[in-house]
Amino acid sequence: MRRFEGKVALVTAAAQGIGAAVARRLADEGAAVVVTDPQEDKLGALAAEIGTEALAVRVDVTSRDDVDAAVAAAVERFGRLDVVVNNAGGCLIAPSPEDTPDELWQAQLDLTLIGASRCIQAALPQLVKHRGNVVTISSVNAIGAFGNIEYSAAKAGQIAMSVNYAARYGELGVRFNVVAPGTIRTPIWDHQPGTLERFSKLYPLGRVGEPADIAAAVAFLASADASWITGHTLPVEGGVLTGPGGLDLGTSGYFKKEY
Template structure:
């Protein structure tokens, strides 16, 4: 498919994991892609791997000057901006909730929630011209209780922000949607051996997600296939929101296993 032929996308936190997979997927479907991240060398490698249709830039989403410069660079290089993928964020509060300081709360919200808002604000005039759209990577943490309270609050804030942007700018043809991943196999888990295997048992589909699972969902929502979808959250989470295995009795019964011996 070439759903993004002639279009330009900006992806934040694109040096690895979900962001890199999204950048590659959009480029594979014809987009010119501006890949941004704090990790300059890694983001340059991702852009080089995509080819001439990609530009790698350093971007700190907690800096409005950085965000404005990245959006301006995208338009200067490729002439327009059609899609923004807000992927930057992370769980940066290490305190237990009762001990989290106001400073820690501010840092978490500034990175994950306000950072996404900065990118939307800077890109919005260009998205109005192209009738473009924004896809923000939130989390199942914004939809249900999975711990990490400060991070979860920031992710829930992204969802509320997106609904309001969708209502406000729909008449101008700009769409805003959310992808809410479950656990995804990214380099963030590399120093926690065995964790993903343990988590996979919680998922009804029997595995954690891959970055490409999220990239496919982003490509759908950013494309004209989703032209009449705005203000929505698409969970991509292997069924964990139906009730995590190991915490609820959702294992198929013995009689079901007899009919399907492969289970």
């Protein structure tokens, strides 16, 4: 399929994991892709792999200047911007919910929620002009009780933000949707041998997710196949939300500020 022929997409946190899989999928379907991330070496390698229809831009989403510059670079290079995939984020671990300092709350919101808002704000003129859309990568943490309260709240905020943007900009033809992944096999797990295998037993489908699973959902929601879908959250989670829940991923201690 070439559902994105003639379209331009910007993907945040694209150097590895979900973001890299999304960038590859959109490029495979015909999009010119602007890949952004603070990790310049990995980002450059991804852009080189995708080819001439890829542009790598170093972006920290906590910097409005970085975000604005990335959107400007996309328009300068490709002449337009049609799709934004908000993938940047991370989980900042607090000692306990009762002891979380204000500074950590602020840092978590700045990275995960306000960072996504910055990308939307910067891209809106282009999205309105070209009747584009935004897909934000949230988490099952936004829907169920899986621990990491500050991270979960920021992810839930992404859903509320997207619903309100969808209502506000629908009459202009701009769509906003969310994908909520379960546990995905990404590099953050590399230093915890056996953890994903243990988690896989909690999923009715018998495995954790792969980045390609999320990329497929993003490609659908960002495409014309979903042209009458806006303001919705699509859980891509192997059925974990149908189970007993209560898995506190925060007890693993693996999360840190990471893309």
